[in-house]
Amino acid sequence: MSQTAPVKDPFADPIIELEDVHVVHRLRTGKLLRPDTIRAVDGVSVSVHRGQVIGIVGESGSGKSTLARVMTGLQDVTSGTVRFQGEPYTRTRAQRKRLGRAVSVVFQDPSTALNPRLVVRETLMDPLRVHGIGTEAERLATVKELLHLVGLPQSALDVLPRQISGGQRQRVAIARALALEPDVIVADEPTSALDVSVRAQVLNLLMDLRRELHLGLVFISHDINTVRFVSDRILVMNHGKVVEEGTTAQIFDDPRDEYTRSLLSAAPSLL
Numbered sequence: 001m002s003q004t005a006p007v008k009d010p011f012a013d014p015i016i017e018l019e020d021v022h023v024v025h026r027l028r029t030g031k032l033l034r035p036d037t038i039r040a041v042d043g044v045s046v047s048v049h050r051g052q053v054i055g056i057v058g059e060s061g062s063g064k065s066t067l068a069r070v071m072t073g074l075q076d077v078t079s080g081t082v083r084f085q086g087e088p089y090t091r092t093r094a095q096r097k098r099l100g101r102a103v104s105v106v107f108q109d110p111s112t113a114l115n116p117r118l119v120v121r122e123t124l125m126d127p128l129r130v131h132g133i134g135t136e137a138e139r140l141a142t143v144k145e146l147l148h149l150v151g152l153p154q155s156a157l158d159v160l161p162r163q164i165s166g167g168q169r170q171r172v173a174i175a176r177a178l179a180l181e182p183d184v185i186v187a188d189e190p191t192s193a194l195d196v197s198v199r200a201q202v203l204n205l206l207m208d209l210r211r212e213l214h215l216g217l218v219f220i221s222h223d224i225n226t227v228r229f230v231s232d233r234i235l236v237m238n239h240g241k242v243v244e245e246g247t248t249a250q251i252f253d254d255p256r257d258e259y260t261r262s263l264l265s266a267a268p269s270l271l
Contacts, residue, residue: 013086014047015102015183015216016071021045021080023066023240040066042240043080050183053210053217055231055248057224057263063240064220068186071218073099101131104177108189110169114161120147120172121157127179146175150205167198174205184216191226203230224260225267228252236260 023041041063048054048071056064069075070082073089073096082089084099107113114123124143128134134142147156150171161169170190177185187206191199207230210217221227227234234251236244236259244257255261 014049014083015085016048017081017083017086018047018067018070019045019081019083021067021070021082022078023063023070023075024078039063039240041070041077044235044237044240044242046235046242046245048184048216048218050216051210051214053219053230053232055227055234056218056220056237057222057227057234058237059222059263061239062237064237065188066240067237068105068188068218068220071184072103072105072186097131101180102183104180104182104185106170106173106177106185106187106190109193110166110173111161111193113173114169114176116161119158119160120152120164123161123172124176124179127176131180133180142179146178149178149209150175165198166194167201170194170202171205174202174209178209178213182215184218186218186220188220189222190219192221192223199226206230223267224263236263 021041021044022039025038025040027036027038044063044067046054056067058064066075070077073091076091084095085102087095089095089099118126121140121143124146125139128139128142133139143157144154147154152168152171152175156164156168156172161172164172185206190206191202194202203226206217206219209215217230219227219230224234224236228248231248234246234248235242236251236257238259244251244255244260251260252264255264
């Protein structure tokens with residue numbers, strides 16, 4: 001009797017895989033034949049799946065933002081392997097375009113991430129036009145749906161970034177990240193530039209979108225308690241290395257590395 005082959009889970013395979021990745025920057029100091037270098041990322045391996053939230057935490061200069069740039073294709077690696085949807089990422093034009101649709105970024109400061117001369121309507125329609133998605137009428141319908149998804153009124157369509165609050169600007173930035181229906185969003189310190197009163201709102205929005213759209217999320221922060229609030233797994237980075245990795249419960253209940261313990265003892269609040 002023939003057996004039916006098991007149905008493969010489409011979300012089981014990682015979207016992005018990094019294996020023993022190194023990023024070394026040359027500094028302008030040092031001698032001509034022996035320039036000074038800095039290891040921004042030093043032997044990091046990690047995989048990112050849909051539906052999973054990975055928190056990356058560490059102090060400024062720990063390498064977490066450089067790691068995010070590697071994941072989004074914005075930073076070349078010095079050595080190691082990067083795979084996108086199971087294939088080695090070689091930065092061909094076709095791969096860059098596919099990666100740009102599959103992995104979106106939310107930056108730290110929405111006031112600098114958004115074009116100050118474009119109204120929200122144009123900001124959100126721009127990625128759809130670049131990728132040739134839909135007619136103008138279909139793009140406008142998508143933009144209106146995106147505003148609803150991030151909790152903004154339709155009246156926000158025709159305002160400039162300076163005419164809305166920081167929290168609303170970050171919601172626009174999140175809507176732009178969602179425009180191409182990505183598999184993964186990389187959020188690099190997405191609440192640190194916001195007032196304390198709106199940080200929890202933005203975090204809750206990201207968590208709601210993750211569940212509703214089954215998104216993968218890479219959440220980067222210097223605040224380990226904020227990372228705790230959103231993450232399934234946590235990577236603790238120090239001087240370019242992952243010094244500890246585990247589930248959120250493992251990291252908080254039984255931290256093994258002294259640096260992790262120092263971050264936990266120095267974190268006074270959730271937000």
